[in-house]
Amino acid sequence: MNGKTTTFEWTVSHFDLDQIAESGQVFRWERRGPENYLISAGDRVCVAYMPAPDKLAVRCPENQAAFWRYYFGLGDPYPEYWRTINTWMERDGPDAYLSKAAAAASGMVVLHQPAWEIMISFVISQNNNIPRIRASVAALCRRFGKRITTEDDEVYYTFPSPEALTELEDLAGLGLGYRDKYIAAIARAVTGGGLDVPMVAAMDYSRAKAALKAIPGIGEKVANCILLYGMGHLDAFPVDTWIRRVLDREFPGGFPMERYAGFGGLIQQMIFYYERRVEK
DNA sequence: GTCCAGGCCCTCA
DNA sequence: TGAGGGCATGGA
Numbered sequence: 001m002n003g004k005t006t007t008f009e010w011t012v013s014h015f016d017l018d019q020i021a022e023s024g025q026v027f028r029w030e031r032r033g034p035e036n037y038l039i040s041a042g043d044r045v046c047v048a049y050m051p052a053p054d055k056l057a058v059r060c061p062e063n064q065a066a067f068w069r070y071y072f073g074l075g076d077p078y079p080e081y082w083r084t085i086n087t088w089m090e091r092d093g094p095d096a097y098l099s100k101a102a103a104a105a106s107g108m109v110v111l112h113q114p115a116w117e118i119m120i121s122f123v124i125s126q127n128n129n130i131p132r133i134r135a136s137v138a139a140l141c142r143r144f145g146k147r148i149t150t151e152d153d154e155v156y157y158t159f160p161s162p163e164a165l166t167e168l169e170d171l172a173g174l175g176l177g178y179r180d181k182y183i184a185a186i187a188r189a190v191t192g193g194g195l196d197v198p199m200v201a202a203m204d205y206s207r208a209k210a211a212l213k214a215i216p217g218i219g220e221k222v223a224n225c226i227l228l229y230g231m232g233h234l235d236a237f238p239v240d241t242w243i244r245r246v247l248d249r250e251f252p253g254g255f256p257m258e259r260y261a262g263f264g265g266l267i268q269q270m271i272f273y274y275e276r277r278v279e280k
Numbered sequence: 281g282t283c284c285a286g287g288c289c290c291t292c293a
Numbered sequence: 294t295g296a297g298g299g300c301a302t303g304g305a
Contacts, residue, residue, distance in 0.1 A: 127302095128302085131303095131304085175301090176301080177301030177302045177303095178300050178301045
C-alpha cells in the first residue's frame with residue numbers, strides 16, 4: 001500500500017538530528033538507540049540516523065521519500081542562509097552572542113511539519129513545560145491516533161484527526177488542564193468547516209497570523225510557532241519566555257531582525273537551542 | 281506551600 | 294496599548 005520499506009541516504013550539510021531533536025520544535029521524536037530516531041509526522045513514520053556527519057539515512061516506505069526530504073528541509077536554501085550568518089559572525093567576532101549561538105547550533109534546521117499537528121501541539125504548549133507537552137501529545141496520540149506496526153515491527157501512533165478530538169469530555173485525563181476546551185473547539189471548527197487549515201497555510205504571513213489569532217487559545221506566540229513550524233513561514237519569530245530573556249539581556253537596543261530577513265525563525269531556533277542546551 | 285512552565289484571555293485604565 | 298490577575302496541572 002505504501003510500498004516496500006527502503007533506506008534512503010542523502011548528503012546533507014549544516015544538519016544535525018540531535019540538535020533538531022532538542023530544539024523544541026518536535027514533541028514526539030523517540031530516540032531508539034544512540035543515534036537513531038523514530039520520527040512520526042501526521043500518519044507517517046520513519047527511522048532516521050546519521051551514518052556520517054554529512055549523511056542522513058531515512059528508512060521509510062519507498063513512496064514517502066519525497067515527503068521526508070521536504071519534512072527535513074533538504075530542498076531549502078540553507079547554504080544561502082549560512083552565507084549570511086557567516087558574514088555576520090565574522091563581522092561581530094566570536095564572542096558575540098549570535099556567533100556563539102550559531103556555532104553551537106550549526107546543524108539546526110526548521111522542519112516542515114503538518115500544520116494541524118503543530119496547531120494542536122502548540123496550543124498545548126502554552127504556559128506549560130516541554131516534558132509535560134511531550135507527555136500530553138503522546139497521550140493524545142495513544143488514545144485517539146491509530147496504532148500502526150511497520151514492516152520493521154516498529155510500533156507508533158498516528159496524530160489524531162480533527163474528528164477524533166471534538167468531544168471535550170474525551171480529553172480528560174491527558175494532563176491538558178484548561179487547554180482541553182481550546183482543543184475541542186478548534187477540532188470542531190475544523191470538522192464544521194469554520195476553519196480551513198490548508199487555506200490558512202496558503203495565506204501570506206500577515207493574513208495567516210490574523211486568521212490564527214482569531215482562534216480561541218491562539219495568541220501572538222502560538223500563532224508564530226504555527227506559522228514557523230507548520231506553515232513554512234521561516235521569517236516568523238516566536239517570542240517565548242526563553243527568547244524574551246535573551247532579547248532583554250543580549251539585545252537591549254533591539255534585535256537586528258533585518259540582518260536575517262527571510263529566515264529570522266531559524267535564528268530564533270538556534271537561540272532557543274543554545275540558551276537551553278549549551279553551557280555558555 | 282510557592283514558583284514556574286515555548287501564554288492566552290479578560291478587565292480596567 | 295499596556296498592566297495585572299486568573300487559569301489546570303505537575304515537578305522542583
